[in-house]
Each structure stands twice: as structure tokens, then as C-alpha cells.
Amino acid sequence: QVQLQESGPGLVKPSETLxxxxxxxxxxxxxxxWSWIRQPPGKGLEWIGYIxxxxxxxxxxxxxxxxxxxxxxxxNKFSLKLNSVTAADTAVYYCxxxxxxxxxHHFDIWGQGTMVTVSS
Amino acid sequence: DIVMTQSPDSLxxxxxxxxxxxxxxxxxxxxxxxxxxxxxxxxxxxxxPPKVLIYWASTRExxxxxxxxxSGSGTDFTLTISSLQAExxxxxxxxxxxxxxxxxxxxxxxxxx
Numbered sequence: 344q345v346q347l348q349e350s351g352p353g354l355v356k357p358s359e360t361l362x363x364x365x366x367x368x369x370x371x372x373x374x375x376x377w378s379w380i381r382q383p384p385g386k387g388l389e390w391i392g393y394i395x396x397x398x399x400x401x402x403x404x405x406x407x408x409x410x411x412x413x414x415x416x417x418x419n420k421f422s423l424k425l426n427s428v429t430a431a432d433t434a435v436y437y438c439x440x441x442x443x444x445x446x447x448h449h450f451d452i453w454g455q456g457t458m459v460t461v462s463s
Numbered sequence: 464d465i466v467m468t469q470s471p472d473s474l475x476x477x478x479x480x481x482x483x484x485x486x487x488x489x490x491x492x493x494x495x496x497x498x499x500x501x502x503x504x505x506x507x508x509x510x511x512p513p514k515v516l517i518y519w520a521s522t523r524e525x526x527x528x529x530x531x532x533x534s535g536s537g538t539d540f541t542l543t544i545s546s547l548q549a550e551x552x553x554x555x556x557x558x559x560x561x562x563x564x565x566x567x568x569x570x571x572x573x574x575x576x
Binding site: 378387388389390393401403404405437439441446447448449450451453454455456 | 464494503561564566570
């Protein structure tokens with residue numbers, strides 16, 4: 344079965360760029376949509392954006408133009424970059440598969456999440 | 464953006480009793496072309512990622528106990544746990560997937576009374 348695993352630094356300095364990777368195992372990244380979702384400590388879930396395996400993306404306008412999501416189909420991975428981070432970007436970051444078959448569906452598979460703290 | 468509002472923020476229910484969580488969307492998430500409500504419910508236990516329970520507002524995910532049920536249409540939805548078990552202690556979220564940005568409700572914490 345498909346599994347997702349986030350990886351990346353757990354500590355990022357203010358104004359720098361947060362970079363995370365999600366590795367897809369047990370299945371192909373092709374043919375699917377993939378998303379990043381975050382959750383500040385003790386708070387709710389915020390959708391960051393998605394990428395199709397073809398490379399098309401859609402990001403949450405709330406994050407303005409700070410987000411870049413990319414995909415590497417040869418390595419079965421997709422990545423998140425969030426620039427100009429502040430303490431407000433401190434959160435658990437999840438990658439997830441966004442089911443899309445004849446239209447959008449729900450998030451059916453999630454990674455375990457990785458905590459990223461923004462602090463000097 | 465479609466704003467999802469859940470109520471209550473938290474509730475405490477005795478074991479074996481019914482728990483009901485409401486979710487209201489600021490716009491209808493019913494797509495008239497296929498008559499489907501683009502609404503999912505997730506369960507999140509401490510230290511774990513969310514897990515989908517219900518999609519299309521009322522379709523139970525495979526493996527989810529039948530004590531979990533979803534209902535509603537348009538802008539008003541309900542998640543019901545018919546007989547609360549100890550393992551159901553968690554935070555529950557609704558989410559709309561009709562349009563981007565995809566949005567979640569603020570969550571409802573379910574505890575044992």
C-alpha cells in the first residue's frame with residue numbers, strides 16, 4: 344500500500360526558506376495529485392497547496408507567493424518550499440494524497456507529519 | 464473561500480452514548496451536476512495524522528466502524544458516533560473539497576464524560 348514520509352530540517356531561522364520532501368513508497372507518484380497541509384501546535388489544519396504528477400500546481404492564496412511545490416517523478420518524491428518564514432509558520436507539516444478521479448475527492452493517505460519550528 | 468464552521472468546539476459524552484458534531488459551510492458544497500456533497504470528515508488522535516472517516520458527506524471509508532455516520536446536504540452536515548467507545552477520543556474535522564482553497568473546519572474535540 345502507498346505510504347508517505349516527510350523529511351527535512353526541524354528548525355528554520357526566521358526569514359529563511361523551509362524545505363521539505365515527501366517520499367512516496369509502495370506505489371507510483373504518477374497519475375495522482377499530492378498535497379501539503381500544515382497544523383500549528385494545538386490548532387487546526389491548513390491546506391498549503393497541491394501538485395499533479397505532471398507538475399501543475401495550485402496554492403493557498405493565504406500564503407501568497409511564498410510557496411513552491413515541485414515533483415520529481417523519477418525519485419517518486421514531491422517537495423515544498425516556503426520562503427520568508429516567521430514564527431507563524433511553526434507547525435507540523437503533512438504530505439497527503441489528494442484523490443482525484445473524475446473530479447476532486449478527499450485526502451485518503453497521509454504521512455506521519457514532521458514538526459518544523461521557526462526560531463533563531 | 465468556503466469557510467467551514469464546526470460546533471461545538473468540544474463535547475464530553477459517556478461511553479455508549481451518542482456524540483453529534485455539526486459542520487456548516489459558508490457556501491453550498493453540493494455539486495448539482497452529480498448531486499454529490501463534496502464534504503469529508505476526518506478523525507485525528509494525538510500524535511497522529513488525520514484519518515478519513517466519511518466522504519461524499521455520508522460514505523463511510525473502508526474499515527471505519529459503522530457507529531460512525533455522516534449526514535446532511537448543501538451547507539449543513541453532521542457526524543454522528545452512535546455509541547461512543549474509548550478509542551473514539553479524538554479531534555474531528557470536516558473538510559470541503561469542492562473548490563480550492565481546500566478548507567477545514569476548526570475541529571471538535573470528543574472526550575469521555
